[in-house]
Amino acid sequence: MDKGRLIVLEGTDGAGSTTQGDELAAWLQELGLEVVRTAQPSPLPTGQLIRQILRGDLQGIDAAVVALLFAADRVDLAHRVMEPALQRGAWVVCDRHIASSLAFQVVDGQGGIEPAWITAINSRAMAADLTLWLDLPVATALQRIESRGKPLERFEVAETLQKVRQRYQEVFAAPGPLLGHIAVVDAAAARDAVACAIRQTVRELFALPERR
Ligand SMILES: Nc1ncnc2c1ncn2[C@@H]1O[C@H](COP(=O)(O)OP(=O)(O)OP(=O)(O)O)[C@@H](O)[C@H]1O
Ligand SMILES: [Mg+2]
Numbered sequence: 001m002d003k004g005r006l007i008v009l010e011g012t013d014g015a016g017s018t019t020q021g022d023e024l025a026a027w028l029q030e031l032g033l034e035v036v037r038t039a040q041p042s043p044l045p046t047g048q049l050i051r052q053i054l055r056g057d058l059q060g061i062d063a064a065v066v067a068l069l070f071a072a073d074r075v076d077l078a079h080r081v082m083e084p085a086l087q088r089g090a091w092v093v094c095d096r097h098i099a100s101s102l103a104f105q106v107v108d109g110q111g112g113i114e115p116a117w118i119t120a121i122n123s124r125a126m127a128a129d130l131t132l133w134l135d136l137p138v139a140t141a142l143q144r145i146e147s148r149g150k151p152l153e154r155f156e157v158a159e160t161l162q163k164v165r166q167r168y169q170e171v172f173a174a175p176g177p178l179l180g181h182i183a184v185v186d187a188a189a190a191r192d193a194v195a196c197a198i199r200q201t202v203r204e205l206f207a208l209p210e211r212r
Pocket of ligand 2: 095
């Protein structure tokens with residue numbers, strides 16, 4: 001049996017990674033593939049701890065500690081979920097991976113965290129086969145986040161999102177090995193148009209059929 005593939009969706013909050021990850025997973029399933037849908041922070045214990053910090057339920061945690069927790073969660077998720085799935089031939093669709101730490105953790109905290117240290121503590125992270133970067137203007141992302149009507153999280157303010165978007169631009173301009181193939185997606189487009197562009201990229205890269 002063919003080994004599965006790891007496809008990662010990246011972008012600022014509100015870019016649509018969850019929406020598009022779900023669409024992509026459903027389409028891959030229609031093609032007859034087994035799909036494991038996951039995200040970082042993961043639903044595992046370390047991921048839950050990170051979500052508490054992002055919501056502001058746990059305060060006073062240093063940005064370096066948050067970066068280490070993300071790195072730990074990534075390794076835990078790979079060992080417990082991704083590797084077994086890929087081994088049995090399933091495709092894994094994951095919201096966020098190492099590029100998120102290179103973007104968000106680097107702008108977090110006073111002075112931020114150095115990218116080289118982020119790369120070092122993530123040296124055991126799993127390499128993706130494809131990273132889809134959903135890029136859009138910050139104003140559009142914020143409109144979407146606000147229309148969701150949920151409380152805003154740690155990074156969901158214009159100034160921070162702008163810095164995060166700039167960091168993504170830097171990360172994808174000089175990509176490291178763990179990102180795999182990189183595709184930039186115009187995430188400001190309508191939902192169906194974005195989904196269609198993603199399907200086309202995935203179909204071409206992995207030589208998938210149009211329909212089952
Ligand atoms: N192409 C689109 N056009 C308009 N609205 C969209 C589009 N994609 C997603 N949305 C809406 O924007 C909001 C944010 O989308 P989504 O939750 O998928 O983003 P996200 O990148 O996963 O955000 P977060 O990082 O905060 O989880 C949702 O309400 C979603 O329905
Ligand atoms: Mg999401």
